[in-house]
Amino acid sequence: MTYLAKPRFHHPKLPTNALGYTRRDYEGAVSTLCAGCGHDSISAAIIQACFELDLPPHRIAKLSGIGCSSKTPTYFLGASHGFNSVHGRMPSVLTGANLANRDLVYLGVSGDGDSASIGLGQFAHSIRRAVNMLYIVENNGVYGLTKGQFSATADKGSLSKRGVANHDEPIDLASMALLLGASFVARSFSGDKEQLVPLIKAALRHKGAAFIDCISPCVAFNNHPGSTKSFDFVREHNDAVNRLDVMVERAPIETEYAPGELVEVTQHDGTVLRLRKLDATYDPRDRGAAMAYLQQQSAKGEVVTGLLFVDPEAADLHDALSTVATPLNALDDAALVPGAKALDKLNASLR
Amino acid sequence: MPQPLTQAPVGDRTNDFVVKFANVNGSGSASANLLFARSIIRMGVPVVARNIFPSNIQGLPTWYEVRVTERGWRAARGGVDLMVAMNPQTWDKDVQGIDPGGYLFYDSTKPIPPSKFRPDITVLGVPLTAMCNRAYTDSRQRQLFKNIIYVGALSALLDIDPAVIEALIAEQFKGKDKLIRPNIAALHMGRDYALQEFPCPLPLTVRKADAVGDRIFVDGNAAAALGAVYGGATVCAWYPITPSSSLAEAFQRHCRRFRGEGEQNKYAIVQAEDELASIGMVIGAGWNGARAFTSTSGPGISLMQEFLGLAYFAEIPAVVFDVQRGGPSTGMPTRTQQSDILACAYASHGDTKHVLLLPEDPHEAFEMGSTAFDLADRLQTPVFVMLDLDVGMNEWLCRPFAWDDARRLDRGKVMTREMLDAGRDFGRYLDVDGDGIPYRTYPGTHPTRGSYFTRGTTRDRYARYSEEGPVYLDNMERLLAKFETAKTLVPAPVERRAAEPTRVGVIHYGSTNAAMEEALDGLAGRGIHLDTLRLRAFPFPDAVADFIHRHEVVFVVEQNRDGQMRTLIVAECGVDPAKLVGLRHYDGTPITARFIVEAVLAALPDFNVVPLRKAVP
Numbered sequence: 001m002t003y004l005a006k007p008r009f010h011h012p013k014l015p016t017n018a019l020g021y022t023r024r025d026y027e028g029a030v031s032t033l034c035a036g037c038g039h040d041s042i043s044a045a046i047i048q049a050c051f052e053l054d055l056p057p058h059r060i061a062k063l064s065g066i067g068c069s070s071k072t073p074t075y076f077l078g079a080s081h082g083f084n085s086v087h088g089r090m091p092s093v094l095t096g097a098n099l100a101n102r103d104l105v106y107l108g109v110s111g112d113g114d115s116a117s118i119g120l121g122q123f124a125h126s127i128r129r130a131v132n133m134l135y136i137v138e139n140n141g142v143y144g145l146t147k148g149q150f151s152a153t154a155d156k157g158s159l160s161k162r163g164v165a166n167h168d169e170p171i172d173l174a175s176m177a178l179l180l181g182a183s184f185v186a187r188s189f190s191g192d193k194e195q196l197v198p199l200i201k202a203a204l205r206h207k208g209a210a211f212i213d214c215i216s217p218c219v220a221f222n223n224h225p226g227s228t229k230s231f232d233f234v235r236e237h238n239d240a241v242n243r244l245d246v247m248v249e250r251a252p253i254e255t256e257y258a259p260g261e262l263v264e265v266t267q268h269d270g271t272v273l274r275l276r277k278l279d280a281t282y283d284p285r286d287r288g289a290a291m292a293y294l295q296q297q298s299a300k301g302e303v304v305t306g307l308l309f310v311d312p313e314a315a316d317l318h319d320a321l322s323t324v325a326t327p328l329n330a331l332d333d334a335a336l337v338p339g340a341k342a343l344d345k346l347n348a349s350l351r
Numbered sequence: 352m353p354q355p356l357t358q359a360p361v362g363d364r365t366n367d368f369v370v371k372f373a374n375v376n377g378s379g380s381a382s383a384n385l386l387f388a389r390s391i392i393r394m395g396v397p398v399v400a401r402n403i404f405p406s407n408i409q410g411l412p413t414w415y416e417v418r419v420t421e422r423g424w425r426a427a428r429g430g431v432d433l434m435v436a437m438n439p440q441t442w443d444k445d446v447q448g449i450d451p452g453g454y455l456f457y458d459s460t461k462p463i464p465p466s467k468f469r470p471d472i473t474v475l476g477v478p479l480t481a482m483c484n485r486a487y488t489d490s491r492q493r494q495l496f497k498n499i500i501y502v503g504a505l506s507a508l509l510d511i512d513p514a515v516i517e518a519l520i521a522e523q524f525k526g527k528d529k530l531i532r533p534n535i536a537a538l539h540m541g542r543d544y545a546l547q548e549f550p551c552p553l554p555l556t557v558r559k560a561d562a563v564g565d566r567i568f569v570d571g572n573a574a575a576a577l578g579a580v581y582g583g584a585t586v587c588a589w590y591p592i593t594p595s596s597s598l599a600e601a602f603q604r605h606c607r608r609f610r611g612e613g614e615q616n617k618y619a620i621v622q623a624e625d626e627l628a629s630i631g632m633v634i635g636a637g638w639n640g641a642r643a644f645t646s647t648s649g650p651g652i653s654l655m656q657e658f659l660g661l662a663y664f665a666e667i668p669a670v671v672f673d674v675q676r677g678g679p680s681t682g683m684p685t686r687t688q689q690s691d692i693l694a695c696a697y698a699s700h701g702d703t704k705h706v707l708l709l710p711e712d713p714h715e716a717f718e719m720g721s722t723a724f725d726l727a728d729r730l731q732t733p734v735f736v737m738l739d740l741d742v743g744m745n746e747w748l749c750r751p752f753a754w755d756d757a758r759r760l761d762r763g764k765v766m767t768r769e770m771l772d773a774g775r776d777f778g779r780y781l782d783v784d785g786d787g788i789p790y791r792t793y794p795g796t797h798p799t800r801g802s803y804f805t806r807g808t809t810r811d812r813y814a815r816y817s818e819e820g821p822v823y824l825d826n827m828e829r830l831l832a833k834f835e836t837a838k839t840l841v842p843a844p845v846e847r848r849a850a851e852p853t854r855v856g857v858i859h860y861g862s863t864n865a866a867m868e869e870a871l872d873g874l875a876g877r878g879i880h881l882d883t884l885r886l887r888a889f890p891f892p893d894a895v896a897d898f899i900h901r902h903e904v905v906f907v908v909e910q911n912r913d914g915q916m917r918t919l920i921v922a923e924c925g926v927d928p929a930k931l932v933g934l935r936h937y938d939g940t941p942i943t944a945r946f947i948v949e950a951v952l953a954a955l956p957d958f959n960v961v962p963l964r965k966a967v968p
Contacts (some may be wrong), residue, residue: 058802061639061794074804074816081794083638084806085631086661092588092628096635096643097794099586099619104639104795122631125624321621322614328585329640329793331617333760336583338609340754346577347751350567351392 006030018054026051028078032071038190038216038231039069039138043076045193046107046136049200050077053248060105061097065090065119068145069111069138069216077107088119091126091135095317098131101327102318105204106133113143116152116171123173127180127209132316134203134210137173138190140218141229148221159226172298174308177211178291183314184210185290187305189234190217198244199307205248205271208314215303228301239297241306242284243276267312275307284310366396366421366562368432368555370505373445375438377409383498384415385746386523387505390516392568395560397423397748399865400568401741401941406593406684412441419555421562425712425747425865429943432555433509435501442467454553456505458497473553477504477544486540496537503541510552512559513542567751571742572646574713575672576601577752578720579644580609583760584670586643587620588632590651593684594740595674598646626651630658630669637668638805640765640793642724644670649678649691652698659733660699661807663830666780666789668727668763671695672720672736674743677939686939687740689861690911695735696889696919702827704834706734706841707889711864712742714749715887719842728763730837731791739910741862741941766790771800779803779814780826787833834890841888844895847871849880855958856902857951858895858931860886860916862941863908869944874951881906881951889919896924899931904958906951908934910942932958 006029014022026047031040050060057079064070066087073082085093094108108126115123115137126135141154153173154166177185184206188196196214203210215234217223223230242263248271263275263284275284283289290309297304324331370387374380381402388400399418405411418428433454436445449455451471457463459476468474479500483493506513517535524530545551576598579587589599603620610617623629629645636643647655652673662669677683678690698705706726708719719736727734764784766777771792777800780789789812792801803814809826811817849871859867864885871881884898899905899920907917914933921928934950936942 056798058798059795063635079799079802081792081802082804083635084804084808085634086657086807089627089631089658092623092631093635093638095621095628096586096588096632096637096641097639098635099621099632100636100639100641100643101793101795121624122628125628129621317621318619321619322611322616323619324615324617328617328619328636331583331585333583335617336585336610337581337754337760340756342609343581343752343754347565347567350569350751351563351565 017051019056021051021057023047023051025079026057026077028073028075031075033068034220036219037068038140038218039072040075041190041193042136042138042196042214042216043072045196045200047076048193048197049204052197053201053204055105055204059103060107062107062109063090063094063097064109065111065114067111067114067143068218069109070114072138073109088114088117089122090114091119091122091131094133095126095129095131098133098317099323100329102132102323103327106131107204108133108135110135110137111151112137112139112141112153112173113151116173120152120171124176124180127177127182127211130181130183130209130314130316130320132207132209132318134200134206134212136200136212136214138216139173139213139229140216140222141227142218142222144218144221155228158228159224161221161224163226172294174211174213175291175294177213178287178294178309181209182211182309183208183311185309186211186307187213187215187303189215189238189303189305191231191235192238192305195240195243195305198246201246202244202267202271202273202307202310205246205267205269206310206314207268208311208316234303237301237303239302239304241277241279241282241293241304241308243278244307245274245276247272247274265310265312267310268314273307273310278306284308287311364432364555365558366419366556366560368419369428369430370417370419370433370435371431371445371448372415372435373438373441374413374415375440376405376407376411376413378498379495380413380437380498381415382523383502384417386516386519387502388417388746389519389568390506390511391417391419391557392563392748393515393519394512394557395563396421396557397562397566399425399427399748401427401745403940404685412438419557421560423562424869424944426869427941427943429945433553435505437501454555456501456508475508475549477501477541477548482540482544496533499534499537500541503538504545506538507542507545507551508549508553510556510558513538563748565751566748568746568748569713570597570744570746571710571713571716571738572598572674572744573601574752575710575716575720575736575738575743577605578717579670579724580605581717581754582642582721582724584642584644584724585618586633586636586641587618587645588623588629588643589620589645590623590626590629590647592626592648592651594676594744595646595648595651595672597744598672598674626654627658630655630671633669634658634662634667637662637727638794642668642670642728644672644724646672646674648674648676649694650681652691652694656699659705660701660703662733663699663703663705664701664807665805666731666791667805668731669733670723670727670736671733672738675737675739683939685740687862687941688910688937688939689737689739689863690915690937691737692911692915692919695737704890706730706732706837708734708736708842709860709887710736710738710742711861711885712749713747714752716742717752722842725761726837726840729761729840730788730833731763732833737861739862764788764790766792766796766801768797771797777801778812780810780829781812782829782832786836787829787831788836838890838892841890841892843892844887844898845885846894846898847883847885849882850875851880853880853882854903855881855955856898856905857881857883857908858886858898858905858916858920859883859908863910866942866944866947867908870947870951873944873948879951879955886916891920891923895920896926899924899926903930904932905930906932906934906954908942908947910936912937
């Protein structure tokens with residue numbers, strides 16, 4: 001239905017958020033992806049999360065690489081600046097943008113080809129640099145735009161649409177993110193909005209490198225029997241370790257869960273993450289245990305979802321660089337140019 | 352027949368000779384050699400100093416050449432009058448390199464058989480190792496003071512004022528004062544030995560003069576990095592590569608001095624994982640309104656190609672300092688060339704053209720290092736500052752840095768919140784002024800207006816994706832119009848008319864100028880007069896084609912094999928290629944006046960352009 005222009009009007013009683021924006025103010029152009037594409041659900045979740053967090057759309061910068069997933073920033077947050085960069089290199093562009101203006105919210109959208117194949121290096125280094133961002137990989141294990149080649153996250157033995165088995169080991173980006181020091185790591189499923197929206201909200205409010213690996217089945221090339229990234233497969237093998245509620249301002253906690261089942265994590269900015277534990281033994285504040293759990297479940301063919309790890313006290317790249325609070329792009333001549341007198345002094349030292 | 356230039360000059364050698372130090376890399380000789388060069392400058396006598404070093408940390412041979420030149424020539428001369436042979440590994444080659452009648456200074460601790468010397472040179476042996484072993488017990492001290500001892504001996508042999516050296520030592524070790532006294536003691540140990548053993552001074556002497564003026568002694572990388580500070584750069588993303596690493600490191604140093612108050616740094620420097628990430632960060636920062644740069648060399652330029660095309664097409668300011676080295680591939684990492692001209696001018700796939708700035712020395716590296724950021728913002732495109740190893744990694748005696756406090760950073764066409772509120776039509780790629788340069792907005796400017804989607808795909812004037820032919824053409828033609836505008840903004844070429852009318856011209860650029868000035872003098876002395884045009888930027892202002900039209904033959908002198916600048920001129924200026932004669936020096940050493948003179952003399956008879964009264968005696 002992409003040939004239809006998106007209507008501008010909306011219901012007069014559409015609910016507004018604290019900024020007076022409706023959900024429509026967070027939307028973008030009509031998607032040109034395939035009908036039923038998991039990516040569109042993720043776009044919808046991003047829209048929902050930003051609306052609920054009362055984020056001013058123009059203060060979000062959305063960046064992507066190349067591929068189906070990287071096209072999606074056109075389909076959400078139309079009032080934000082967007083940057084569709086080059087294949088596999090979104091992380092460096094986002095890093096630079098973040099250095100220039102620390103006051104914006106940075107949303108990096110990528111795919112499994114973009115991040116695990118061509119862009120594995122930049123993915124890794126942006127995570128280990130603790131760039132303050134939400135990095136979402138819309139993971140379908142397949143190259144959509146070039147019509148169905150395996151990506152580096154495709155499971156070994158999984159079948160392509162033509163029935164060919166993948167012989168390479170998969171790259172698990174969530175495990176890598178944990179290993180690389182990401183301070184927020186989650187995995188979710190585009191078909192599970194209840195889980196995904198709170199994770200995006202929590203990640204957007206997280207300070208430091210937040211990573212979400214979102215399984216997002218490709219309806220055109222990777223949703224058939226034998227695929228391990230199909231809607232059916234993920235639904236059958238989804239091992240959710242927790243459910244999340246995000247409270248931006250601390251509201252009275254209703255004790256609806258038995259003690260021991262609820263974990264509360266207060267993030268740097270005061271956001272409270274309330275985790276309803278679905279797995280009694282899983283502690284999302286223990287990086288080592290999280291990594292071990294992921295490996296164990298992966299060996300069993302299970303897809304672990306939920307908030308896998310969070311370090312609420314994480315620092316970011318600007319902390320490491322001791323950058324001034326004023327965004328670097330807002331510093332004026334007086335702050336930047338040392339002037340003629342300083343130069344004369346320097347000249348004198350070179351004689 | 353002109354007299355061949357390969358002979359050593361004869362006659363009075365005061366303030367006009369070449370000393371070459373042969374050292375072992377990592378032996379601490381560099382600071383002693385620098386001390387030697389600076390002491391001569393302090394005596395008011397200009398020097399040309401060049402490092403010749405391998406891609407190595409410790410053990411391989413390295414040389415330092417100091418040309419003492421009261422006339423103030425700026426290029427290496429070629430030849431050696433006094434060789435300080437401190438490296439047994441290169442002994443034979445070093446001894447061979449001395450001009451007839453020259454001098455050999457060496458460590459005579461171990462006897463060297465007479466066959467290892469030459470009969471036509473004077474040998475000056477100083478038992479440096481033995482002296483050190485007697486005076487010091489620590490092995491590192493023995494090594495380091497050996498260097499100072501030979502500087503002391505040379506001060507006696509060349510009549511350098513020891514008080515000047517002492518003052519420099521005191522400045523160097525300011526804050527580590529207890530090192531001053533032992534260094535001065537070592538200096539005098541060498542000096543006293545030479546005074547006692549040799550008829551000091553030699554005919555090669557340094558005499559106090561007033562030929563340095565207010566000039567400064569600095570390397571081009573440090574100068575360019577300072578230019579970046581003055582140009583308002585706040586983001587530097589880089590990946591280590593010889594010969595450009597010292598540029599990013601100097602930027603860090605300058606920023607600590609000028610931009611870091613407490614923990615409130617007004618800059619961000621990231622050592623990236625590779626050159627792709629470096630340029631990606633620069634482009635991200637440029638898109639977001641910060642002034643950003645990377646420093647690299649040829650292999651890095653190759654890696655950055657895709658991103659450079661994005662910056663060109665999406666119109667994002669970026670500054671790239673390319674400190675050129677010998678290519679192709681890994682090539683000669685520690686040797687100089689001007690061989691990235693075409694790789695930068697046309698970087699990336701598809702139809703692209705980029706702005707190049709061509710500094711001749713550290714002074715211009717500073718100037719262009721700051722101007723590059725104004726140009727990048729004004730033109731919203733990558734700007735390359737094309738240094739080379741010769742300028743970048745050697746200290747040059749050059750005009751002091753200058754800054755006009757009235758100067759303001761030119762951020763180019765940025766539409767502000769106020770302009771958007773006033774109802775200005777914003778189309779990211781809309782040519783509102785007819786100069787091909789559209790307005791941009793910084794992300795986060797306005798809640799409802801001025802946002803757009805930046806992409807490497809084709810789009811219309813309002814940044815909407817389109818692959819329609821006419822829309823594509825409209826955009827590509829505007830980019831060409833913008834490049835035309837660039838011609839009026841970049842530094843103009845410098846023309847120098849010969850003393851007598853001539854039909855022969857020379858085009859050159861960058862570090863070649865130092866040798867060119869001297870070559871023109873030498874050629875004029877032989878009755879050969881050449882007009883010169885020193886290029887300072889690409890795109891070429893109209894003055895370049897005009898210069899070519901005014902001459903029958905134009906030599907294009909450059910430091911690469913394929914005559915890359917000549918190719919660029921032919922491609923861009925619409926001139927007859929037959930008029931452009933390439934003279935190319937590309938063995939990795941800096942070009943010399945001797946080379947240019949000989950190349951011109953060899954080429955001229957092919958063209959019937961020498962004025963008749965000069966050609967017939």
